[in-house]
Amino acid sequence: MTTTPADLSRRRLLGLSLGLGAAAALGVAACGNDDKSSSSGAGNGGKDYTGPKVSLNLWNGFTGGDGDIFKKLVDQFNTEHSNIAITVATYRWEDYYAKLPGAVSSGNGPDIAVMHMDQLATFAARKVIQPVDDVASALGLSESDFAATVWKGGMYNNKRYGIPLDMHPVGFYYNKALMQQAGLDPNKPPTNRSELEQALAALKGKGIQGFWMSPFQFTGGMTGYSLVYQFGGSLYNNDATKATFNSPEAVEAVTWAAKLVTDGHSPANVGQDADYLALKSNKNAFNVNGIWQINDLKKSPEIQWGVAAVPQIGSKKSVWANSHNFTIVQQPKGSDANKVSASKVFINWLSEHSLDWAAGGQVPARNSVREDPKFKELTEVNTLAAELPDAAFPPAAAGIGDVTNLFYTAFNEAVLGKKQPKQALDDGVAKADKLLEDNRKKYGT
Amino acid sequence: MTAPLGAARRRSEAEPSVKRPSRDAAEPAVTGAARLDAPSSAPRTMHGRFTPYLFLLPYLVVFGVFGLLPVFLGLWLSLHQWDFQLPNKPFVGLDNYKELFQSDSLVFSDWWESVRATAIFTVLSVPLLVVLPLGMALLLNRSFPGRTFFRAVYFAPYVLGVAVIGLLWRFLLDANLGFVNHLLGLVGLPSDTPWVTATPWAWVSLVGVTVWWTCGFNAVIYLAGLQDIPAELYEAATMDGATRWDKFRHVTLPGLRPVLLFVITTTILASANMFGQSYLITQGAPGNETRTVVSYIVERGLAQNDAGRAAAMSIVLTLMLIVVSVANFRIFRYRED
Numbered sequence: 001m002t003t004t005p006a007d008l009s010r011r012r013l014l015g016l017s018l019g020l021g022a023a024a025a026l027g028v029a030a031c032g033n034d035d036k037s038s039s040s041g042a043g044n045g046g047k048d049y050t051g052p053k054v055s056l057n058l059w060n061g062f063t064g065g066d067g068d069i070f071k072k073l074v075d076q077f078n079t080e081h082s083n084i085a086i087t088v089a090t091y092r093w094e095d096y097y098a099k100l101p102g103a104v105s106s107g108n109g110p111d112i113a114v115m116h117m118d119q120l121a122t123f124a125a126r127k128v129i130q131p132v133d134d135v136a137s138a139l140g141l142s143e144s145d146f147a148a149t150v151w152k153g154g155m156y157n158n159k160r161y162g163i164p165l166d167m168h169p170v171g172f173y174y175n176k177a178l179m180q181q182a183g184l185d186p187n188k189p190p191t192n193r194s195e196l197e198q199a200l201a202a203l204k205g206k207g208i209q210g211f212w213m214s215p216f217q218f219t220g221g222m223t224g225y226s227l228v229y230q231f232g233g234s235l236y237n238n239d240a241t242k243a244t245f246n247s248p249e250a251v252e253a254v255t256w257a258a259k260l261v262t263d264g265h266s267p268a269n270v271g272q273d274a275d276y277l278a279l280k281s282n283k284n285a286f287n288v289n290g291i292w293q294i295n296d297l298k299k300s301p302e303i304q305w306g307v308a309a310v311p312q313i314g315s316k317k318s319v320w321a322n323s324h325n326f327t328i329v330q331q332p333k334g335s336d337a338n339k340v341s342a343s344k345v346f347i348n349w350l351s352e353h354s355l356d357w358a359a360g361g362q363v364p365a366r367n368s369v370r371e372d373p374k375f376k377e378l379t380e381v382n383t384l385a386a387e388l389p390d391a392a393f394p395p396a397a398a399g400i401g402d403v404t405n406l407f408y409t410a411f412n413e414a415v416l417g418k419k420q421p422k423q424a425l426d427d428g429v430a431k432a433d434k435l436l437e438d439n440r441k442k443y444g445t
Numbered sequence: 446m447t448a449p450l451g452a453a454r455r456r457s458e459a460e461p462s463v464k465r466p467s468r469d470a471a472e473p474a475v476t477g478a479a480r481l482d483a484p485s486s487a488p489r490t491m492h493g494r495f496t497p498y499l500f501l502l503p504y505l506v507v508f509g510v511f512g513l514l515p516v517f518l519g520l521w522l523s524l525h526q527w528d529f530q531l532p533n534k535p536f537v538g539l540d541n542y543k544e545l546f547q548s549d550s551l552v553f554s555d556w557w558e559s560v561r562a563t564a565i566f567t568v569l570s571v572p573l574l575v576v577l578p579l580g581m582a583l584l585l586n587r588s589f590p591g592r593t594f595f596r597a598v599y600f601a602p603y604v605l606g607v608a609v610i611g612l613l614w615r616f617l618l619d620a621n622l623g624f625v626n627h628l629l630g631l632v633g634l635p636s637d638t639p640w641v642t643a644t645p646w647a648w649v650s651l652v653g654v655t656v657w658w659t660c661g662f663n664a665v666i667y668l669a670g671l672q673d674i675p676a677e678l679y680e681a682a683t684m685d686g687a688t689r690w691d692k693f694r695h696v697t698l699p700g701l702r703p704v705l706l707f708v709i710t711t712t713i714l715a716s717a718n719m720f721g722q723s724y725l726i727t728q729g730a731p732g733n734e735t736r737t738v739v740s741y742i743v744e745r746g747l748a749q750n751d752a753g754r755a756a757a758m759s760i761v762l763t764l765m766l767i768v769v770s771v772a773n774f775r776i777f778r779y780r781e782d
Contacts, residue, residue: 098747101530126530126750212621215642215730269620269639272728277622402749413732416642424732434551442528 047138049345051338055085056346059100060114061093065295066360073356077349084342086112100329104128109329112343115162117153117323118394118401124156125398125443129327130335131159135344139351146365149393150323156396162325163347164365165354168291169321169391170222171384172311173276176304178285182206189308196286196311200265203285210285212275213257213266215415220257220275221408222320223288224415227253229392230314235407240395241440243432245407246425253314254421258414269416279305294380295361307380309387321391323365326350363388399439406432523756530750541757552745552754558733559741562723566737567716569652574712575705578660582667583697596668600661607658611725614654615641618726647727647735655722659715663708670704671697706777710770717766738762 062070067090074086089110091099097119103109115123123129136142143151146164154162176186182202190196196211203210214220228235233249236242244250260266266275276293278284280303288310297305310319326347328340350357354364358378363385364370376382394404410428414421523541527534544550585596602610617624618640630636640650674697682692698705720739723729729736736744738758746755 105530126528128530216728267621269642271619271641274619274622409732412730416731418731438551442526
């Protein structure tokens with residue numbers, strides 16, 4: 001039987017429109033959700049999940065070999081949890097960070113997102129991710145379980161936004177064949193400034209430019225970053241309100257890097273990745289590069305290489321490092337309590353299984369996992385884990401990533417000989433202070 | 446102009462009486478049709494007053510939504526401090542525009558450095574992209590064995606995406622490991638030229654790669670234009686004792702004028718919007734010297750989520766390009782008079 005127009009009486013029409021109005025009002029209320037009213041308190045903070053079956057989307061930027069290991073871990077999680085199904089999507093980090101806010105505000109974002117530590121504050125300020133304090137408290141996680149800087153880096157405006165998964169410092173890669181050629185002991189990489197300078201002199205004697213200095217952020221700029229902290233400097237003051245990378249210590253550090261070129265230990269105009277490719281093709285002896293290259297080098301058994309902690313060139317030990325964190329994404333239509341609590345179960349599970357993740361070439365963030373004897377078996381990764389107590393992580397402030405890029409630009413100009421190091425860094429700081437001021441206005445902090 | 450090359454050529458050979466094919470011929474045809482149409486009232490009853498607009502509507506909707514609306518949204522954005530994710534998007538009036546001209550502002554030096562980069566690139570690349578393809582088209586317009594093959598060869602790079610050519614040349618041009626320097630070394634030339642990390646070499650690379658990449662496209666346009674020049678004009682010129690240069694100067698160039706205007710205008714616009722090459726090959730290095738305006742707009746608007754300033758810059762760039770294009774049209778019209 002079909003409904004005739006007459007059936008749709010005025011009363012019913014009225015009721016219908018009232019209902020629609022109410023639904024719309026509810027929708028608006030849901031859109032107005034923010035930290036306080038959203039269901040971030042759902043579940044028991046990740047201990048377990050007993051609700052109906054949910055499917056979750058997770059986004060990350062693990063495009064390298066680490067991506068496969070991550071997927072394997074997710075598969076294992078899915079088989080162990082019959083009522084949670086996680087789907088993983090992987091994008092290049094740059095695309096990923098540009099894509100995420102739009103996806104979230106249009107309601108097409110993921111439920112869980114992996115994020116670098118220095119991005120957490122920015123994305124928290126932009127209301128892309130939601131607090132996860134209860135995950136930390138329910139799981140009994142505290143600062144003592146993690147490296148202190150990494151744990152503190154997840155805080156923004158006194159709320160926790162990230163659960164650290166791993167830490168990834170830079171390390172000192174060396175080509176054993178070239179060291180032998182120069183009469184150096186290939187099993188004793190330099191550990192301090194004088195040993196390094198002697199090794200470079202020996203290599204130069206054999207006509208080898210031993211330490212190619214890339215002017216680009218990956219990973220010349222990161223070498224410069226490490227050196228600034230080694231010489232006693234810092235990129236920012238304590239509360240990251242002023243840029244300080246033109247301090248005398250920072251100038252000395254960048255000058256040391258730029259001098260590798262003028263002293264003939266590095267060719268001029270090293271291209272992006274050319275330093276690392278030269279190490280692999282027996283042209284470059286030393287390269288400071290990310291821990292993530294370990295797995296790449298293991299793929300080429302013909303290369304004789306080793307990795308050690310970055311030599312102490314300045315007055316103290318320090319290296320650039322960053323950390324991957326799990327975050328829970330805000331949903332513009334209001335969070336589904338079941339999904340949020342299932343997400344927390346996953347984050348906790350993977351954090352506990354981060355030893356397997358270490359095989360992807362990352363150092364687990366949890367102290368207990370790092371002390372596991374099985375982690376000690378991962379020789380190379382374990383070597384670099386020793387650097388972490390002295391690592392210089394980027395500060396947690398909204399928009400800080402864009403400001404740090406100005407240091408990398410200054411480093412680029414200095415290493416390319418475009419400007420004197422002091423001039424380049426002074427110019428960079430002048431611009432950085434303006435950007436920091438602008439960020440304060442924008443994010444209202 | 447856009448007729449298939451072979452067809453255009455065959456037509457001009459077969460019908461020597463056809464004079465100016467494209468524009469001039471089209472006009473009388475239209476007016477003729479209109480006159481024929483006027484007395485008979487039968488077709489008029491076939492459609493109402495709005496029929497033509499209804500036919501236009503589908504395109505108008507698409508153009509409105511994806512063309513006009515974004516322009517007005519951009520104007521609106523440029524008056525705000527706009528991060529679409531932040532709750533407060535304060536109205537700032539013309540501040541985003543003023544900042545571009547205040548030497549102590551955050552964006553002033555970066556903005557003008559990028560304008561300078563775009564200007565250098567445009568000034569260097571446009572003459573080459575206008576003249577070289579013309580020479581190529583003249584050569585490819587003659588009949589010789591293997592002509593089709595060469596036409597394909599010169600056009601081939603254009604089908605590659607910017608990501609492909611960018612990555613390809615970044616490795617080929619690497620100062621220390623690149624193939625270009627290796628080859629130069631083999632023939633005894635300096636083998637340490639910093640092709641992508643120092644100026645002026647970076648400009649040589651960017652312009653060279655762009656010319657290699659896109660000159661085939663302009664050559665094809667010229668070729669179509671050349672084939673639209675009636676053969677009897679050349680015959681008449683030969684009768685009058687014109688030399689080869691005379692024929693080029695007084696027959697080919699005037700015949701190509703509309704094509705030339707099109708090529709120059711589109712090439713200037715394309716060069717002024719250059720982004721991918723510098724983004725991939727030089728990455729703006731040294732410092733930000735080769736970062737173009739579009740590159741800077743993308744960085745501010747999409748990476749730093751500063752849509753307001755990025756929109757203001759886009760609009761200023763648009764105004765600059767309108768001025769250049771108008772000047773371009775004026776110059777060509779002046780010559781026509």
